[in-house]
Amino acid sequence: MNDDNKNNEEFDELDSRIILNDEDGNEVEFEFLDIVELDGKEYVVLLPVEEIEKGEVVVFRIEGEGEDESYVSLEDEEEAERVFAAFKEKTKDEFDFAD
Numbered sequence: 001m002n003d004d005n006k007n008n009e010e011f012d013e014l015d016s017r018i019i020l021n022d023e024d025g026n027e028v029e030f031e032f033l034d035i036v037e038l039d040g041k042e043y044v045v046l047l048p049v050e051e052i053e054k055g056e057v058v059v060f061r062i063e064g065e066g067e068d069e070s071y072v073s074l075e076d077e078e079e080a081e082r083v084f085a086a087f088k089e090k091t092k093d094e095f096d097f098a099d
Contacts, residue, residue, distance in 0.1 A: 017049070020071065033057060036087050043083045044071055059083045 010086075015099045030046035042062040047055070059080050060071035074080040088097055 018046070030058070034091060035062070036090060038083055038084055038086050041057055041088075044072075045087045051081070057087075059082070059087075 006070070017029055018032055019027050019029050023030050026030045029049040031049060033045040033047055035042055035044055036059075044062055048058060048086075059074055061074060063070050063072050068092050074083070
């Protein structure tokens with residue numbers, strides 16, 4: 001592998017990482033997996049970096065646009081399950097899901 005490809009892969013990995021603040025103000029690093037549109041709303045599916053071994057994802061609803069964009073925790077478990085099911089269907093060729 002040449003250095004250009006290695007640098008691009010490193011950039012892609014870093015580019016897919018985002019840091020959010022939890023309810024206590026602590027920084028939590030996530031790996032961006034995908035954006036899912038469902039029922040006219042957009043959701044972001046993230047993998048907490050500390051949980052990569054477990055493979056448990058977090059789903060947030062995206063509200064606002066551009067500078068005003070924010071991620072809102074889902075209170076409704078059914079909504080989260082529907083979004084995750086749509087994510088699984090959309091990315092079934094990219095990820096192996098355990099049932």
